[in-house]
Amino acid sequence: MQLNGLTIQPGERVMTRLVISRLPSGTIIDVPVHVFRSREPGPTVLLMAGMHGDEVNGVETIRRLIQQDLLRPLRGTIIAIPLLNIYGFLNFSREVPDGKDVNRSFPGNSRGSLASRVAHRFMREIMPLVDYGIDFHTGGASRSNHPQVRCLLDHEPSATLARTFAxxxxxxxxxxxxxxxEAAFGLGKSIIVYETGESLRFDETGIELAIAGTYRVLHHLGMVAEATPATQPSIECWRGRWLRARFAGLFRSQVRKGDYIEQGQVYGIITDPYGEMAVHLESPVSGYVVGLNHMPVVNQGDALLHIGLTEPAPVPTEDTDAPAPTL
Incomplete structure (x- = not known):
């Protein structure tokens, strides 16, 4: 295996650093990459976090896997990158200093923006080696996600990984x-995204579920001897809908992440700061609360609740011109 100018032999464990750029002060910014190779041939799995610098739950997940010496594949290779966006991590930010999102910059460009250059280096050095991957993320902007995997459920390799993660x-x-x-899919590689918690906050339950789910995927691929079975199957949501604030004010939720709510159920209240107005918010749909806004001060249009819907969007009948609902 060739990576960052190194030849990594079967059975070796290596940590190398991808030099990305320098800070204006001259300080080098490099990304540590851990490689764990078995002596037996097998798939290569990518475990990556910190695409957004303020999303710390994935960083902690991979840190624990490395620190507790849990990444010893019986076959194949594990590539673990605890933190890709060093810039955002240093600045408690989702983006890199130019304000761009690395996860909207793939496949990147060696002469493009800083975010594009980070993506390009990753695609050149890491992606050619990878067969499968888990990309760890966290909710942003005071919105907290219930532990969830995001994937293409109608793409069998991705759906299998997601159901195995459970x-x-x-x-x-x-x-x-x-x-x-998208970049991985275009190369015929399957990567699923795991989300839990909110930015700049540890979600201990979500981290533990992430470690257990990762081990189930590795076990499914024959890379570890055993894994803890899931206590129940994952609830599959084929659509999602954000409920948004129709009024500005102070938002108080009356539901919790993971709850199932019925159409017409009051899920929260928006009041003004002066005690003159209070509006009860009713859900227009039935579904599961997979994301929740914890910011008490909201403006019109702010996302309050993310509802997961278990039924696919209805297909229009031949005698109607109405389009099917979209995400």
Missing amino acids: APFTLHAKLRRGSLR
């Missing part, structure tokens, strides 16, 4: 332009 929820998520998933 997070509490699995969401059918279309490919986003410029994302790592």
Whole structure:
């Protein structure tokens, strides 16, 4: 295996650093990459976190896997990158300093923006080696995600990985332009995304579920001897809908992440700061709360609740011109 100018032999464990750029001060920014190779041939699995620098749950997940010496494949190779976006991590930010999102910059360009250069280096050095991957993320902007996997449920290799991981929820998520998933899909590689918690906050339950789910995937691929079975199958949501604030004010939720809510159920209240107005918010749909806004001060249009819907969008009948609902 060739990586970053190194030849990594079967049975070796190596940590190398991909030099990305320098800070204006001259400090080198490099990304540590851990490689764990078995002596037996097998698939190569990528475990990556910190695409967004303020999403710390995935960083902690991979850190624990490395620190506890849990990444010893019986066959194949594991590539573990605990933190890709060093810039965002240093600045408590989702983006790199130019304000761009690395996960909207793939496959990247060696002469493009900083985000594009990070993506390009990754695609050149890491992606050619990978067969499967788990990309760890966290909710942003004070929005917290219940532990969930996002993938193409209508793509069998991705769906199999997601069902093996067995997070509490699995969401059918279309490919986003410029994302790592889209770039990998174009190369015939399957990468699923795991989400839990909110930015800059540890979600201990979500981290533990991430470690257990990762081990189930590795066990499924024959790379570890055993894994803890999931206590229940993942709930599959084929559509998602954000409920947004119709009024500005102070938002108080009356539901929790993971709850099932009925159409017409009051899920929260928006009040003004002065005690003159209070609006009860009713859900227009039935579904599971897979994401929740914890920011008490909201503006019109702010996302409050992410609802996972278990039924696919209805297909229009031949005698109607109405389009099918989209995500």
